Amino acid sequence: MTGPLSGLRVLDLTSTFSGPYCTLMLADLGAEVIKVEPPGGDIARQLGAARTPGMAAVFLNMNRGKKSVLLDLKAPADRAAFDRLVPAVDVLVHNMRPAAAARLALTYDDVRALHPAIVYCAIPGFRGTSRHADRPAYDDVIQGASGIARLQSVNQEQPGYVVTPLADKITGLTASTAVLAALRHRDATGEGQRVEVPMFDTMVAFGLLEQLDGWTFDPPTGPPLYPRTAAPNRRPYATADGHLCVLIYTGRQWERFLTLVGRADLLSHPDYDTVGKRIANADGLYRVVAEVLRRRTTAEWLAELSAIDVPCAPLAGYEEILREEERDGSGLVSIVEHPVAGRLRSIASPIAMSASPLRAGRLAPTLGEHNDEVLAGGGTEGSSG
Incomplete structure (x- = not known):
């Protein structure tokens, strides 16, 4: 071996x-x-x-x-x-x-x-x-x-x-x-x-690595809850025909996205004009993303967002992933013959x-x-x- x-x-x-x-x-x-x-x-x-x-x-x-x-x-x-x-x-x-x-x-x-x-x-x-x-x-x-x-x-x-x-x-x-x-x-x-x-x-x-948040300090400056990951609108976003997973993170990514969707006005908004404010007020921005993505199909958004280098991927289930692996042959999952259990999928x-x-x-x-x-x-x- x-x-x-x-x-x-x-x-x-x-x-x-x-x-x-x-x-x-x-x-x-x-x-x-x-x-x-x-x-x-x-x-x-x-x-x-x-x-x-x-x-x-x-x-x-x-x-x-x-x-x-x-x-x-x-x-x-x-x-x-x-x-x-x-x-x-x-x-x-x-x-x-x-x-x-x-x-x-x-x-x-x-x-x-x-x-x-x-x-x-x-x-x-x-x-x-x-x-x-x-x-x-x-x-x-x-x-x-x-x-x-x-x-x-x-x-x-x-x-x-x-x-x-x-x-x-x-x-x-x-x-x-x-x-x-x-x-x-x-x-x-x-x-x-x-x-x-x-x-x-x-x-x-x-869990506490990021969730400790305000309790990192003594006395605490806020609750032990990281606001970005706790945002109600942080979820796979509904599109016109499915769902898309999008995480806009850096200032440059927000600039490209908000310009693309006609909301460049938010770049200078006092709630969103720094990284710290965007994290603290993430749900407001995520609500905008949720509203906008409903307007077009998943394929259309994948093309648009990929063109401006915004991280995104369609929502997938395990059966879809396994079928894609079998079709594309990446080697992560392969078909093998077990001497007792028979023909199996094996994870590499x-x-x-x-x-x-x-x-x-x-x-x-x-x-x-x-x-x-x-x-x-x-x-x-x-x-x-």
């Missing part, structure tokens, strides 16, 4: 979304990811559409490029096999609660005793030192607790969840970055370490690297598919088969 992380070995004890997304990023970059699954496998094997038992869509997409080892860590023989495997890897990742990790003797101290230089990454719902450390947490819970779900209610009556497991995937991305930083530290010092990336902390920090990494190019790895594994290869036939008696 090629890729910048070729030669790196990762022991993956994660399940569902947050941890598997972290290790997916590492696998896409060339790491050998060994997914240790309990009897019955990762629950994601049952999530979403499926043609074959244990090979549902979510698992197939989230675990491509990984190897699967089936071990019951409560069984002595399997635990011995696991303990022998630990010194042979560089990284261990799990997304258990602290108490669950302790019950399985998988704390940092337990693992470090087997491999002092290991990079150990824990992805809990809440920070291990907080009073919520052992509360169960999934994406919806964290979206709510971290402010993301309430943020969605700014322009609608009810709070709502983002319609993708955003907290899981943002935390997984953050954890993959943290793992790489810890590996850089180990390369420089020879020292392993414990890395913790809690979902709650990650999403609060993620969006990362392109010139000196260490990524190559499509193996497809998602069946449960325990790599026991013999990884464990060399040792420690697999009993439940692991």
Whole structure:
């Protein structure tokens, strides 16, 4: 396998979304990811559409490029096999609660005793030192607790969840970055370490980056809400025959757009004559955009706005995107043949690297598919088969 992380070995004890997304990023970059699954496998094997038992869509997409080892860590023989495997890897990742990790003797101290230089990454719902450390947490819970779900209610009556497991995937991305930083530290010092990336902390920090706004200052100068993204008229704009997504951002872009639509008078309006004022009063300008775009078709506006270099794109759904990918052949989505699940669409990494190019790895594994290869036939008696 090629890729910048070729030669790196990762022991993956994660399940569902947050941890598997972290290790997916590492696998896409060339790491050998060994997914240790309990009897019955990762629950994601049952999530979403499926043609074959244990090979549902979510698992197939989230675990491509990984190897699967089936071990019951409560069984002595399997635990011995696991303990022998630990010194042979560089990284261990799990997304258990602290108490669950302790019950399985998988704390940092337990693992470090087997491999002092290991990079150990824990992805809990809440920070291990907080009073919520052992509360169960999934994406919806964290979206709510971290402010993301309430943020969605700014322009609608009810709070709502983002319609993708955003907290899981943002935390997984953050954890993959943290793992790489810890590996850089180990390369420089020879020292392993414990890395913790809690979902709650990650999403609060993620959301507050711009939403902290007036609360950036002490005392606050305004509410913790960024006015541009909270503007009621910030939405895909209706055209004469559909919808268009437009973001006019810079002074030059506003000048070109407002001149094009005959509203150059707004360029000198006291509410809009600086960047700061345009952000603070964004909804007024967005209302003008909404009114104007209704007058012509999506295709007409795409041509007009592209000609003056204003960022825009037609509103698309996933089926449209997938059909366009199949037609244009960009390589982001391809048709592959899985030995068990059959003919599938496979998502490629969006990362392109010139000196260490990524190559499509193996497809998602069946449960325990790599026991013999990884464990060399040792420690697999009993439940692991």
